[in-house]
Amino acid sequence: MDPGVVAAVADAHRREWAFVLAATVRVTGDINLGEECVQDAYARALSAWASAGVPANPGAWLTTVARRRALDLKRRDATARRAAPLLLDDDPTPGPDDQVGDRPDIDDDRLRLVFTCCHPALSPDARVALTLRLLCGLTTGEVARAFLVTESTMAARISRAKKKITAARIPYRVPDLAELPARVGAVLDVVHLLFTTGHSAPIGDDLVRRDLVERALDLTRMLRTLLPGDADVAGLLALILLTDARRDTRTDDDGRLLLLAEQDRARWDHAAIIEGVALVREALRRRPPGRFALMAAIAAVHDQAPHYTDTDWNEIVALYDLLVQLWPSPVVALNRAAALGLAHGPSAGLAALDALAEEPQLAGYAYLPAARADFLSRLGRTDQARLAYAEALLLTENTVERDFLTDRLAQLDR
Amino acid sequence: MSQYLVLIYEDETAWANATEAEAGKILAEHGEFGERNRSSLSGGNALQPTSASTTIRRDSSGGFSVTDAPFAETKEALGGYYLIEANDLDEAIEVAKQVPAPFGGVEVRPIRTFD
Numbered sequence: 060m061d062p063g064v065v066a067a068v069a070d071a072h073r074r075e076w077a078f079v080l081a082a083t084v085r086v087t088g089d090i091n092l093g094e095e096c097v098q099d100a101y102a103r104a105l106s107a108w109a110s111a112g113v114p115a116n117p118g119a120w121l122t123t124v125a126r127r128r129a130l131d132l133k134r135r136d137a138t139a140r141r142a143a144p145l146l147l148d149d150d151p152t153p154g155p156d157d158q159v160g161d162r163p164d165i166d167d168d169r170l171r172l173v174f175t176c177c178h179p180a181l182s183p184d185a186r187v188a189l190t191l192r193l194l195c196g197l198t199t200g201e202v203a204r205a206f207l208v209t210e211s212t213m214a215a216r217i218s219r220a221k222k223k224i225t226a227a228r229i230p231y232r233v234p235d236l237a238e239l240p241a242r243v244g245a246v247l248d249v250v251h252l253l254f255t256t257g258h259s260a261p262i263g264d265d266l267v268r269r270d271l272v273e274r275a276l277d278l279t280r281m282l283r284t285l286l287p288g289d290a291d292v293a294g295l296l297a298l299i300l301l302t303d304a305r306r307d308t309r310t311d312d313d314g315r316l317l318l319l320a321e322q323d324r325a326r327w328d329h330a331a332i333i334e335g336v337a338l339v340r341e342a343l344r345r346r347p348p349g350r351f352a353l354m355a356a357i358a359a360v361h362d363q364a365p366h367y368t369d370t371d372w373n374e375i376v377a378l379y380d381l382l383v384q385l386w387p388s389p390v391v392a393l394n395r396a397a398a399l400g401l402a403h404g405p406s407a408g409l410a411a412l413d414a415l416a417e418e419p420q421l422a423g424y425a426y427l428p429a430a431r432a433d434f435l436s437r438l439g440r441t442d443q444a445r446l447a448y449a450e451a452l453l454l455t456e457n458t459v460e461r462d463f464l465t466d467r468l469a470q471l472d473r
Numbered sequence: 474m475s476q477y478l479v480l481i482y483e484d485e486t487a488w489a490n491a492t493e494a495e496a497g498k499i500l501a502e503h504g505e506f507g508e509r510n511r512s513s514l515s516g517g518n519a520l521q522p523t524s525a526s527t528t529i530r531r532d533s534s535g536g537f538s539v540t541d542a543p544f545a546e547t548k549e550a551l552g553g554y555y556l557i558e559a560n561d562l563d564e565a566i567e568v569a570k571q572v573p574a575p576f577g578g579v580e581v582r583p584i585r586t587f588d
Protein backbone atom coordinates (compact mmCIF):
# COMPACT_ATOMS: atom_id res chain seq x y z
CA MET A 60 0.00 0.00 0.00
CA ASP A 61 1.38 3.39 -1.02
CA PRO A 62 2.09 5.26 2.22
CA GLY A 63 1.24 8.55 0.48
CA VAL A 64 -2.26 7.29 -0.33
CA VAL A 65 -2.75 5.91 3.19
CA ALA A 66 -1.76 9.29 4.60
CA ALA A 67 -4.10 11.12 2.17
CA VAL A 68 -7.03 8.91 3.21
CA ALA A 69 -6.20 9.37 6.91
CA ASP A 70 -6.00 13.12 6.36
CA ALA A 71 -9.35 13.13 4.54
CA HIS A 72 -10.81 11.12 7.40
CA ARG A 73 -9.68 13.73 9.87
CA ARG A 74 -10.71 16.76 7.80
CA GLU A 75 -13.69 15.65 5.77
CA TRP A 76 -15.53 13.00 7.80
CA ALA A 77 -18.24 15.31 9.15
CA PHE A 78 -18.75 16.93 5.74
CA VAL A 79 -19.06 13.61 3.90
CA LEU A 80 -21.31 12.00 6.53
CA ALA A 81 -23.58 15.03 6.85
CA ALA A 82 -24.11 15.17 3.07
CA THR A 83 -24.70 11.40 2.89
CA VAL A 84 -27.22 11.29 5.74
CA ARG A 85 -29.34 13.70 3.72
CA VAL A 86 -29.63 11.00 1.08
CA THR A 87 -30.00 7.98 3.35
CA GLY A 88 -32.29 9.63 5.87
CA ASP A 89 -30.75 7.29 8.40
CA ILE A 90 -27.58 7.80 10.39
CA ASN A 91 -26.53 4.14 10.56
CA LEU A 92 -26.90 3.62 6.84
CA GLY A 93 -25.11 6.92 6.23
CA GLU A 94 -22.16 5.81 8.36
CA GLU A 95 -21.99 2.52 6.51
CA CYS A 96 -21.85 4.23 3.12
CA VAL A 97 -19.22 6.71 4.27
CA GLN A 98 -17.02 3.97 5.72
CA ASP A 99 -17.39 2.15 2.42
CA ALA A 100 -16.33 5.28 0.50
CA TYR A 101 -13.17 5.66 2.62
CA ALA A 102 -12.35 1.99 2.04
CA ARG A 103 -12.76 2.45 -1.72
CA ALA A 104 -10.59 5.56 -1.65
CA LEU A 105 -7.60 3.44 -0.58
CA SER A 106 -7.60 1.44 -3.82
CA ALA A 107 -9.06 4.08 -6.15
CA TRP A 108 -6.61 6.78 -5.13
CA ALA A 109 -3.70 4.32 -5.39
CA SER A 110 -4.45 3.68 -9.07
CA ALA A 111 -5.91 7.01 -10.21
CA GLY A 112 -4.14 9.39 -7.82
CA VAL A 113 -5.48 11.47 -4.95
CA PRO A 114 -8.31 13.69 -6.24
CA ALA A 115 -8.01 17.47 -6.04
CA ASN A 116 -11.00 17.66 -3.71
CA PRO A 117 -11.03 14.49 -1.58
CA GLY A 118 -14.15 15.57 0.34
CA ALA A 119 -16.19 15.95 -2.86
CA TRP A 120 -14.89 12.62 -4.21
CA LEU A 121 -15.81 10.80 -0.99
CA THR A 122 -19.23 12.47 -0.84
CA THR A 123 -20.06 11.48 -4.42
CA VAL A 124 -19.02 7.86 -3.82
CA ALA A 125 -20.85 7.62 -0.47
CA ARG A 126 -24.04 9.18 -1.87
CA ARG A 127 -23.98 6.95 -4.96
CA ARG A 128 -23.65 3.91 -2.69
CA ALA A 129 -26.54 5.22 -0.57
CA LEU A 130 -28.78 5.65 -3.63
CA ASP A 131 -27.91 2.12 -4.80
CA LEU A 132 -28.78 0.66 -1.43
CA LYS A 133 -32.00 2.64 -1.27
CA ARG A 134 -33.08 1.40 -4.69
CA ARG A 135 -32.21 -2.16 -3.76
CA ASP A 136 -33.88 -2.03 -0.40
CA ALA A 137 -37.12 -0.12 -0.39
CA THR A 138 -37.62 -1.06 3.25
CA ALA A 139 -34.87 1.37 4.21
CA ARG A 140 -37.18 4.11 3.00
CA ARG A 141 -40.01 2.82 5.19
CA ALA A 142 -37.81 2.20 8.20
CA ALA A 143 -36.46 5.70 8.51
CA PRO A 144 -38.38 8.37 6.66
CA LEU A 145 -37.29 11.05 9.11
CA LEU A 146 -34.15 12.58 7.70
CA LEU A 147 -35.10 11.82 4.15
CA ASP A 148 -34.38 14.31 1.46
CA ASP A 149 -35.34 12.76 -1.85
CA ASP A 150 -33.42 15.20 -3.94
CA PRO A 151 -29.79 15.25 -2.87
CA THR A 152 -28.97 18.22 -5.08
CA PRO A 153 -29.43 21.56 -3.35
CA GLY A 154 -32.79 23.14 -4.09
CA PRO A 155 -34.43 26.44 -3.19
CA ASP A 156 -35.51 25.01 0.17
CA ASP A 157 -31.91 24.42 1.09
CA GLN A 158 -31.12 28.10 1.07
CA VAL A 159 -31.70 29.02 4.68
CA GLY A 160 -33.36 32.29 3.73
CA ASP A 161 -31.12 35.19 4.55
CA ARG A 162 -28.69 32.94 6.35
CA PRO A 163 -26.53 31.50 3.56
CA ASP A 164 -23.66 31.44 6.06
CA ILE A 165 -25.27 28.55 7.94
CA ASP A 166 -26.43 26.55 4.96
CA ASP A 167 -24.22 23.54 5.49
CA ASP A 168 -25.16 19.93 6.11
CA ARG A 169 -22.54 19.69 8.82
CA LEU A 170 -24.55 22.15 10.91
CA ARG A 171 -27.62 19.94 10.61
CA LEU A 172 -25.53 17.06 11.92
CA VAL A 173 -24.11 19.18 14.75
CA PHE A 174 -27.57 20.19 15.92
CA THR A 175 -28.83 16.60 15.73
CA CYS A 176 -25.88 15.25 17.75
CA CYS A 177 -26.17 18.00 20.38
CA HIS A 178 -29.97 18.06 20.65
CA PRO A 179 -31.10 18.89 24.21
CA ALA A 180 -33.46 15.87 24.15
CA LEU A 181 -30.35 13.64 24.26
CA SER A 182 -28.48 13.05 27.51
CA PRO A 183 -25.25 15.07 27.87
CA ASP A 184 -23.20 11.85 27.78
CA ALA A 185 -24.91 10.81 24.57
CA ARG A 186 -24.34 14.22 22.97
CA VAL A 187 -20.60 14.03 23.61
CA ALA A 188 -20.41 10.43 22.38
CA LEU A 189 -22.39 11.14 19.20
CA THR A 190 -20.31 14.23 18.49
CA LEU A 191 -17.08 12.23 18.63
CA ARG A 192 -18.56 9.33 16.71
CA LEU A 193 -20.43 11.19 13.97
CA LEU A 194 -18.67 14.55 13.66
CA CYS A 195 -15.10 13.45 14.38
CA GLY A 196 -15.45 9.95 12.90
CA LEU A 197 -13.93 8.20 15.93
CA THR A 198 -14.65 4.50 16.26
CA THR A 199 -16.79 3.37 19.18
CA GLY A 200 -13.65 1.87 20.75
CA GLU A 201 -11.83 5.22 20.51
CA VAL A 202 -14.77 7.09 22.04
CA ALA A 203 -14.91 4.51 24.85
CA ARG A 204 -11.20 4.95 25.59
CA ALA A 205 -11.55 8.74 25.63
CA PHE A 206 -14.09 8.46 28.44
CA LEU A 207 -12.54 5.46 30.19
CA VAL A 208 -15.57 3.22 29.82
CA THR A 209 -15.75 -0.20 28.21
CA GLU A 210 -16.45 -0.48 24.50
CA SER A 211 -19.72 -2.35 25.15
CA THR A 212 -20.94 0.40 27.50
CA MET A 213 -20.15 3.04 24.88
CA ALA A 214 -21.69 0.99 22.08
CA ALA A 215 -24.91 0.71 24.10
CA ARG A 216 -24.89 4.46 24.84
CA ILE A 217 -24.45 5.38 21.18
CA SER A 218 -27.05 2.88 20.04
CA ARG A 219 -29.60 4.17 22.59
CA ALA A 220 -29.03 7.72 21.40
CA LYS A 221 -29.46 6.79 17.74
CA LYS A 222 -32.66 4.93 18.58
CA LYS A 223 -34.01 8.00 20.32
CA ILE A 224 -33.18 10.17 17.30
CA THR A 225 -35.33 7.85 15.17
CA ALA A 226 -38.11 7.15 17.69
CA ALA A 227 -38.65 10.74 18.78
CA ARG A 228 -37.87 12.14 15.30
CA ILE A 229 -35.13 14.49 16.38
CA PRO A 230 -34.89 16.63 13.24
CA TYR A 231 -31.94 16.98 10.89
CA ARG A 232 -32.01 20.71 10.38
CA VAL A 233 -30.73 24.03 11.59
CA PRO A 234 -33.03 25.43 14.32
CA ASP A 235 -35.13 28.55 13.75
CA LEU A 236 -33.50 31.91 14.40
CA ALA A 237 -35.41 32.29 17.69
CA GLU A 238 -34.09 28.94 18.93
CA LEU A 239 -30.61 29.30 17.48
CA PRO A 240 -28.70 31.03 20.33
CA ALA A 241 -29.83 28.47 22.95
CA ARG A 242 -29.12 25.58 20.62
CA VAL A 243 -25.67 26.91 19.68
CA GLY A 244 -25.05 27.22 23.42
CA ALA A 245 -25.85 23.51 23.85
CA VAL A 246 -23.40 22.64 21.05
CA LEU A 247 -20.65 24.77 22.56
CA ASP A 248 -21.20 23.18 25.98
CA VAL A 249 -20.52 19.78 24.42
CA VAL A 250 -17.33 20.98 22.73
CA HIS A 251 -16.18 22.81 25.86
CA LEU A 252 -16.72 19.64 27.92
CA LEU A 253 -14.61 17.71 25.41
CA PHE A 254 -11.87 20.31 25.75
CA THR A 255 -11.85 20.43 29.55
CA THR A 256 -11.92 16.63 29.76
CA GLY A 257 -8.88 16.56 27.49
CA HIS A 258 -7.09 19.52 29.03
CA SER A 259 -7.29 18.30 32.61
CA ALA A 260 -7.91 14.57 32.53
CA PRO A 261 -9.82 13.75 35.72
CA ILE A 262 -8.16 10.37 36.21
CA GLY A 263 -5.23 8.57 34.71
CA ASP A 264 -1.49 9.02 34.34
CA ASP A 265 -1.38 11.92 31.89
CA LEU A 266 -2.44 15.44 32.72
CA VAL A 267 -3.63 16.14 29.19
CA ARG A 268 -5.34 13.96 26.64
CA ARG A 269 -4.03 15.51 23.42
CA ASP A 270 -6.49 13.60 21.24
CA LEU A 271 -9.52 15.17 22.94
CA VAL A 272 -8.02 18.66 22.98
CA GLU A 273 -7.29 18.47 19.25
CA ARG A 274 -10.76 17.16 18.45
CA ALA A 275 -12.29 20.00 20.44
CA LEU A 276 -10.10 22.49 18.57
CA ASP A 277 -11.05 20.97 15.17
CA LEU A 278 -14.75 21.10 16.04
CA THR A 279 -14.59 24.70 17.20
CA ARG A 280 -12.73 25.70 14.04
CA MET A 281 -15.44 23.98 12.01
CA LEU A 282 -18.16 25.84 13.94
CA ARG A 283 -16.27 29.08 13.38
CA THR A 284 -16.39 28.43 9.62
CA LEU A 285 -20.09 27.57 9.79
CA LEU A 286 -21.17 30.38 12.15
CA PRO A 287 -18.59 33.11 11.50
CA GLY A 288 -20.64 35.88 13.12
CA ASP A 289 -21.32 34.09 16.41
CA ALA A 290 -19.57 35.75 19.37
CA ASP A 291 -19.86 32.66 21.57
CA VAL A 292 -18.14 30.51 18.96
CA ALA A 293 -15.37 33.11 18.68
CA GLY A 294 -15.12 33.15 22.48
CA LEU A 295 -14.78 29.38 22.79
CA LEU A 296 -12.20 29.19 19.99
CA ALA A 297 -10.23 31.96 21.75
CA LEU A 298 -10.47 30.14 25.08
CA ILE A 299 -9.17 26.87 23.64
CA LEU A 300 -6.33 28.56 21.73
CA LEU A 301 -5.23 30.74 24.65
CA THR A 302 -5.36 27.87 27.17
CA ASP A 303 -3.80 25.30 24.90
CA ALA A 304 -1.01 27.74 23.93
CA ARG A 305 0.67 26.71 27.21
CA ARG A 306 0.45 22.97 26.46
CA ASP A 307 4.21 22.36 26.18
CA THR A 308 5.06 23.98 29.49
CA ARG A 309 2.39 22.65 31.84
CA THR A 310 4.64 19.77 32.93
CA ASP A 311 8.43 19.44 33.04
CA ASP A 312 10.48 16.71 31.31
CA ASP A 313 9.63 14.27 34.10
CA GLY A 314 5.89 14.94 33.75
CA ARG A 315 5.82 17.07 36.93
CA LEU A 316 3.08 19.73 37.02
CA LEU A 317 4.41 23.29 36.64
CA LEU A 318 2.61 26.36 37.97
CA LEU A 319 2.10 29.43 35.77
CA ALA A 320 4.88 31.06 37.80
CA GLU A 321 7.32 28.29 36.85
CA GLN A 322 6.52 27.93 33.15
CA ASP A 323 8.95 28.99 30.40
CA ARG A 324 6.87 31.59 28.62
CA ALA A 325 9.19 31.65 25.62
CA ARG A 326 7.91 28.17 24.81
CA TRP A 327 4.25 29.17 24.74
CA ASP A 328 2.60 28.98 21.31
CA HIS A 329 2.76 32.62 20.30
CA ALA A 330 0.92 32.16 17.01
CA ALA A 331 -2.00 30.65 18.95
CA ILE A 332 -1.88 33.55 21.42
CA ILE A 333 -2.00 36.16 18.64
CA GLU A 334 -4.95 34.38 17.01
CA GLY A 335 -6.70 33.93 20.36
CA VAL A 336 -6.29 37.55 21.42
CA ALA A 337 -7.81 38.79 18.15
CA LEU A 338 -10.77 36.45 18.68
CA VAL A 339 -11.25 37.64 22.29
CA ARG A 340 -11.42 41.23 21.08
CA GLU A 341 -14.06 40.24 18.54
CA ALA A 342 -16.06 38.19 21.08
CA LEU A 343 -15.99 40.95 23.70
CA ARG A 344 -17.58 43.40 21.29
CA ARG A 345 -20.95 41.77 21.98
CA ARG A 346 -22.73 43.23 25.02
CA PRO A 347 -23.00 41.70 27.50
CA PRO A 348 -19.98 39.50 26.79
CA GLY A 349 -20.54 35.74 26.93
CA ARG A 350 -19.11 33.20 29.35
CA PHE A 351 -16.46 31.83 26.98
CA ALA A 352 -15.36 35.33 25.95
CA LEU A 353 -14.74 36.29 29.59
CA MET A 354 -12.89 33.05 30.32
CA ALA A 355 -10.80 33.62 27.21
CA ALA A 356 -10.10 37.20 28.28
CA ILE A 357 -8.73 35.90 31.59
CA ALA A 358 -6.51 33.43 29.73
CA ALA A 359 -5.38 36.30 27.48
CA VAL A 360 -4.25 38.40 30.47
CA HIS A 361 -2.02 35.50 31.59
CA ASP A 362 -0.74 34.79 28.09
CA GLN A 363 0.20 38.42 27.44
CA ALA A 364 2.19 38.96 30.65
CA PRO A 365 5.91 38.74 29.70
CA HIS A 366 6.75 37.40 33.18
CA TYR A 367 4.60 35.91 35.91
CA THR A 368 5.31 38.95 38.10
CA ASP A 369 3.83 41.18 35.37
CA THR A 370 0.43 39.45 35.62
CA ASP A 371 -2.34 42.04 36.01
CA TRP A 372 -4.21 40.34 38.88
CA ASN A 373 -6.56 43.29 39.34
CA GLU A 374 -7.70 42.92 35.72
CA ILE A 375 -8.17 39.19 36.28
CA VAL A 376 -10.24 39.78 39.44
CA ALA A 377 -12.37 42.32 37.54
CA LEU A 378 -13.00 39.78 34.76
CA TYR A 379 -13.91 37.12 37.32
CA ASP A 380 -16.34 39.59 38.92
CA LEU A 381 -18.13 39.88 35.57
CA LEU A 382 -17.99 36.14 35.00
CA VAL A 383 -19.40 35.27 38.41
CA GLN A 384 -22.38 37.55 37.73
CA LEU A 385 -23.03 35.96 34.37
CA TRP A 386 -22.26 32.41 35.40
CA PRO A 387 -22.71 32.07 39.16
CA SER A 388 -20.91 28.74 39.55
CA PRO A 389 -19.00 27.80 42.71
CA VAL A 390 -16.01 26.80 40.58
CA VAL A 391 -15.86 30.29 39.06
CA ALA A 392 -16.17 31.77 42.57
CA LEU A 393 -13.24 29.57 43.65
CA ASN A 394 -11.05 30.83 40.80
CA ARG A 395 -12.05 34.39 41.63
CA ALA A 396 -11.06 33.85 45.27
CA ALA A 397 -7.67 32.48 44.22
CA ALA A 398 -7.10 35.50 41.93
CA LEU A 399 -8.18 37.85 44.72
CA GLY A 400 -5.45 36.39 46.94
CA LEU A 401 -2.85 37.12 44.29
CA ALA A 402 -4.15 40.66 43.76
CA HIS A 403 -4.66 41.66 47.40
CA GLY A 404 -2.56 39.22 49.42
CA PRO A 405 -3.01 35.76 50.96
CA SER A 406 -5.28 36.91 53.84
CA ALA A 407 -7.83 38.34 51.40
CA GLY A 408 -7.62 35.19 49.29
CA LEU A 409 -8.05 32.93 52.29
CA ALA A 410 -11.10 34.87 53.50
CA ALA A 411 -12.69 34.59 50.03
CA LEU A 412 -11.94 30.85 49.90
CA ASP A 413 -13.33 30.23 53.39
CA ALA A 414 -16.56 31.92 52.35
CA LEU A 415 -16.97 29.04 49.88
CA ALA A 416 -16.32 26.27 52.41
CA GLU A 417 -20.00 25.39 52.71
CA GLU A 418 -20.63 25.10 48.95
CA PRO A 419 -21.92 21.57 48.44
CA GLN A 420 -20.71 21.58 44.83
CA LEU A 421 -17.14 22.19 45.98
CA ALA A 422 -17.14 19.38 48.54
CA GLY A 423 -14.85 16.80 47.03
CA TYR A 424 -13.20 19.35 44.71
CA ALA A 425 -9.44 19.16 45.25
CA TYR A 426 -8.65 22.71 44.06
CA LEU A 427 -10.36 24.31 47.08
CA PRO A 428 -8.12 22.74 49.78
CA ALA A 429 -5.11 23.06 47.42
CA ALA A 430 -5.66 26.82 47.06
CA ARG A 431 -6.25 27.19 50.81
CA ALA A 432 -3.03 25.27 51.47
CA ASP A 433 -1.08 27.67 49.27
CA PHE A 434 -2.40 30.80 51.00
CA LEU A 435 -1.95 29.24 54.46
CA SER A 436 1.66 28.42 53.73
CA ARG A 437 2.31 31.97 52.49
CA LEU A 438 0.89 33.21 55.79
CA GLY A 439 3.26 30.93 57.70
CA ARG A 440 0.40 28.80 59.06
CA THR A 441 2.30 25.64 58.19
CA ASP A 442 0.33 23.13 60.28
CA GLN A 443 -2.96 24.19 58.73
CA ALA A 444 -1.38 24.21 55.27
CA ARG A 445 -0.20 20.64 55.83
CA LEU A 446 -3.76 19.55 56.69
CA ALA A 447 -5.17 21.31 53.64
CA TYR A 448 -2.64 19.65 51.27
CA ALA A 449 -3.48 16.27 52.82
CA GLU A 450 -7.17 16.95 52.20
CA ALA A 451 -6.49 17.91 48.57
CA LEU A 452 -4.48 14.71 48.11
CA LEU A 453 -7.44 12.66 49.27
CA LEU A 454 -9.59 14.27 46.60
CA THR A 455 -7.56 13.95 43.39
CA GLU A 456 -7.14 10.83 41.28
CA ASN A 457 -4.88 12.28 38.61
CA THR A 458 -1.33 11.00 39.07
CA VAL A 459 0.37 14.22 37.90
CA GLU A 460 -1.71 16.36 40.26
CA ARG A 461 -1.08 13.95 43.14
CA ASP A 462 2.68 14.16 42.61
CA PHE A 463 2.46 17.95 42.55
CA LEU A 464 0.56 18.10 45.85
CA THR A 465 2.90 15.56 47.50
CA ASP A 466 5.83 17.71 46.44
CA ARG A 467 4.27 20.89 47.87
CA LEU A 468 3.53 19.08 51.10
CA ALA A 469 7.14 17.95 51.37
CA GLN A 470 8.41 21.52 50.74
CA LEU A 471 6.49 22.79 53.78
CA ASP A 472 8.91 20.97 56.04
CA ARG A 473 12.07 22.32 54.42
CA MET B 474 -46.48 13.47 10.57
CA SER B 475 -45.91 11.72 13.88
CA GLN B 476 -48.00 11.62 16.99
CA TYR B 477 -46.74 12.59 20.40
CA LEU B 478 -48.41 12.29 23.78
CA VAL B 479 -47.83 15.35 25.94
CA LEU B 480 -48.18 14.21 29.54
CA ILE B 481 -48.92 16.89 32.12
CA TYR B 482 -47.30 16.23 35.49
CA GLU B 483 -48.22 18.59 38.30
CA ASP B 484 -48.20 18.84 42.07
CA GLU B 485 -51.67 17.66 43.08
CA THR B 486 -51.66 19.46 46.43
CA ALA B 487 -51.01 22.76 44.64
CA TRP B 488 -54.06 22.08 42.49
CA ALA B 489 -56.12 21.11 45.55
CA ASN B 490 -55.10 24.31 47.33
CA ALA B 491 -55.69 26.60 44.35
CA THR B 492 -58.53 29.09 44.72
CA GLU B 493 -61.47 28.95 42.39
CA ALA B 494 -60.20 32.03 40.59
CA GLU B 495 -56.72 30.49 40.11
CA ALA B 496 -58.15 27.19 38.84
CA GLY B 497 -60.50 29.06 36.53
CA LYS B 498 -57.61 31.05 35.09
CA ILE B 499 -55.61 27.88 34.35
CA LEU B 500 -58.62 26.23 32.72
CA ALA B 501 -59.10 29.32 30.56
CA GLU B 502 -55.41 29.05 29.55
CA HIS B 503 -55.99 25.44 28.49
CA GLY B 504 -58.92 26.67 26.41
CA GLU B 505 -56.70 29.28 24.72
CA PHE B 506 -53.98 26.68 24.18
CA GLY B 507 -56.54 24.41 22.49
CA GLU B 508 -57.74 27.21 20.20
CA ARG B 509 -54.22 28.26 19.27
CA ASN B 510 -53.05 24.71 18.49
CA ARG B 511 -56.23 23.31 17.02
CA SER B 512 -54.43 22.06 13.89
CA SER B 513 -51.93 20.01 15.96
CA LEU B 514 -54.31 18.56 18.53
CA SER B 515 -55.84 15.10 18.11
CA GLY B 516 -57.14 14.72 21.64
CA GLY B 517 -56.65 15.38 25.30
CA ASN B 518 -58.20 15.09 28.71
CA ALA B 519 -57.80 16.19 32.29
CA LEU B 520 -57.62 13.34 34.79
CA GLN B 521 -59.16 12.97 38.23
CA PRO B 522 -56.48 13.13 40.96
CA THR B 523 -54.46 10.02 41.84
CA SER B 524 -56.64 9.55 44.94
CA ALA B 525 -59.24 8.29 42.44
CA SER B 526 -56.86 5.86 40.76
CA THR B 527 -56.71 2.08 41.00
CA THR B 528 -53.66 0.03 40.16
CA ILE B 529 -53.90 -3.53 38.93
CA ARG B 530 -50.92 -5.85 38.74
CA ARG B 531 -50.52 -9.55 38.26
CA ASP B 532 -49.26 -11.08 41.47
CA SER B 533 -46.87 -14.00 41.82
CA SER B 534 -49.62 -16.58 42.32
CA GLY B 535 -51.12 -15.78 38.92
CA GLY B 536 -54.00 -13.71 40.28
CA PHE B 537 -54.38 -9.96 40.37
CA SER B 538 -53.65 -7.46 43.07
CA VAL B 539 -55.92 -4.43 42.96
CA THR B 540 -54.79 -1.45 45.05
CA ASP B 541 -56.13 2.02 45.61
CA ALA B 542 -52.98 3.84 44.63
CA PRO B 543 -51.36 5.43 41.60
CA PHE B 544 -48.80 3.34 39.73
CA ALA B 545 -45.95 5.45 41.09
CA GLU B 546 -46.06 7.63 44.19
CA THR B 547 -44.47 10.92 43.16
CA LYS B 548 -44.86 14.54 44.16
CA GLU B 549 -45.85 15.46 40.65
CA ALA B 550 -48.47 13.12 39.22
CA LEU B 551 -49.94 12.61 35.79
CA GLY B 552 -52.92 14.93 35.73
CA GLY B 553 -53.84 15.18 32.07
CA TYR B 554 -52.61 14.78 28.53
CA TYR B 555 -52.79 16.04 24.98
CA LEU B 556 -52.33 13.92 21.90
CA ILE B 557 -50.64 16.04 19.25
CA GLU B 558 -49.40 15.69 15.68
CA ALA B 559 -46.07 17.14 14.64
CA ASN B 560 -43.48 16.71 11.91
CA ASP B 561 -40.62 16.17 14.32
CA LEU B 562 -39.56 16.52 17.94
CA ASP B 563 -38.73 20.23 17.65
CA GLU B 564 -42.26 20.98 16.46
CA ALA B 565 -43.71 18.83 19.24
CA ILE B 566 -41.58 20.68 21.81
CA GLU B 567 -42.84 24.02 20.46
CA VAL B 568 -46.43 22.91 21.13
CA ALA B 569 -45.56 21.32 24.48
CA LYS B 570 -43.97 24.57 25.67
CA GLN B 571 -47.36 26.24 25.36
CA VAL B 572 -49.24 23.69 27.51
CA PRO B 573 -50.23 25.40 30.77
CA ALA B 574 -48.65 23.46 33.68
CA PRO B 575 -48.04 26.03 36.42
CA PHE B 576 -47.63 23.38 39.15
CA GLY B 577 -45.19 21.13 37.31
CA GLY B 578 -44.23 20.43 33.72
CA VAL B 579 -44.90 18.23 30.74
CA GLU B 580 -43.26 15.18 29.21
CA VAL B 581 -43.30 14.53 25.46
CA ARG B 582 -43.45 10.88 24.40
CA PRO B 583 -43.50 9.77 20.78
CA ILE B 584 -46.36 7.42 19.96
CA ARG B 585 -45.02 4.08 18.83
CA THR B 586 -46.36 2.64 15.62
CA PHE B 587 -46.22 -0.97 14.51
CA ASP B 588 -45.81 -1.78 10.84
